[in-house]
Amino acid sequence: MESWFTKVDQTASLIQEELEVSYLEAVYLTGVNLFEGVILQEEILHNEVLSKRLKKEYESFDLAHMSKEELRKGYQLAILKGMKEATQAHHQMTPDAVSLFVSYLVSKMTSGKKVLSILDPAVGTANLLTALFNHLPGKEVTGFGIEVDDLLVKLALSNANLQEHQIEFFNQDALADLFIDPVDLVVCDLPVGYYPDDINSQKFQLKSNSGHSLAHHLFIEQSFRYTKPGGNLIFLVPNSMFEGDQAKALHDFIKEHGVIQGLLQLPTTMFKKKEHAKSIFILQKKGPDVKLPKQALLAELPTFSNKQAMEGMIQRIDQWFATEFEGQV
Template identity: 70%
Template sequence: MGITKVEQLFTVINQSATLLQEELQTSYLEAVGFTGDNLFEGQVMQEDILHNEVLCKRIEKEYSSINLNDLSKEEIRKGFQLAVLKGMKEATQAHHHMTPDAVSLFIGYLVNKLVGKKDNLTILDPAIGTGNLLTAVMNHIPNKEVQAFGVEVDDILVKLAFIQANLQEHHIELFKKDALQDLFVDPVDLVVCDLPVGYYPNDIGAKKFGLHSEEGHSFAHYLFIEQSVYYTKPGGKLVFLIPNSLFEGEQAAKLHEFIKKHAAIIGMLQLPLTMFKKEQHAKSILILQKQGPEVKLPKQALLAELPSFSNMKAMEGMVQRIDQWFATEDLN
């Protein structure tokens, strides 16, 4: 078997990033950012700090071995993602993680069903990270006019999201800030988010949320849900990757109450436990619809335990079942 376009792109990014990393004494992830910029601009942008003509020529030779115009958006996303994953394995930051590819693709499929025939769409990812989940979703809703927004507090991650958007030619407006502060975004049709799980350190900032904790730090994932609902239009959909323990514990009653008042659970799909090293790290896909005066909610929620993504026959059966649910329920 020959080398795929995805592998070819990864090889170019990896080799050029490794050269930049060694020469600039920087992290591999930052070097991936530099090389992504270079690929987009079609030249080595770091010549003034490299001061090494031979190295620049070597890197340019790497870039000339691939033509991005020959690759689809998905091939570019996957090739870039492989390099980012390598960088994240080498880095030690706990908050640097990426949504598994099979999950991103499955959420893309769900979103395609959720938005239906809508031609114009606004999407928000309040924890965009490297942009992998959001761009995977956007790649699954072609032929639509999409305006996307992403929020990320981490310098390196927001830079990588910017490069992902450029290389795939997606229109994403990025904000480098704390997503739990006021956002300069009008309410959107759709929110997608791999919820950051943990405690929110800003106790004063948390006080404006109904889901803040009376004592100690508040759950960041609860506040992200509340913030997302606030920035969604009535009838808009929200697709979250959540920990299976989201609705457990003493704070959960408040979350239940909040969702009941402002939205409705229209779907809950548990990811296969085999995807996770430990059961306590297992996750599900939660689909909400924001309530409003004219909003028609489904008669029955979509509830399922997903089979292993590698079990093609079982997944085909599950997709048929989900397709049937969407055909029966009029969500648009």
């Protein structure tokens, strides 16, 4: 994985210097070249010395002998390096430990399904979505990713192609109409903040009566629209979401359209500031066979590095799925 990251990093740096683009743009371009097996940038082909060097670098690395997880993690490291240079606040990646834990939850939820469709309406670079794909063996999985940032969606496409995952990406406002059918599962690290399009927000039940609406609330409502009856939704939500003026409206909406399956608070040590702390919110859209759980899964997760405590938590969650979720999916 480290040698793969080094390969991406070195070739991206060469492209960055030659084309005078951002490092993140260069990571995308080198990912495209690696996937296609040829150098696609005409400006580079006109530089004989550079094109020969890049070609030699690309040919020296055999992607076929790498696992999808190695490809994901190495490419993720290059993207993280580029994000340190970027100033946009939304250039944030879901921590790997969280992605893997969400993957575990999804595998438990969907144990009875052989065919699965997944939507991430704020897909970013597709790190969370492709991590899910890599931890759902034996299933026929299709995915959809929505991302408004054109650079992030290009990185997501390159990321998914290198891992050979069947994912369609849409470069658009996720709160506009989506051109997809309802899915079995929505997974999303919710964008937190205010949604600037007051006209479009009027079509949402969770719109604010004055001023901008809360984007993370609208994303939850939009996700319910594109989830099949009985389908599941997993959100990474700010802990502060359950406080404030809009909290009751959100609670009423969820009560009307879904069932709360669980709320798992992530360790506060994962976040630089306590007010940025998040939880994993597990929901199910109402449907003919959906039942209220006898007891929702509520817990504060231990630090992921605490192996013994995590093993105990996993046993508790496994038991909860065995008693509450068996046969529902």
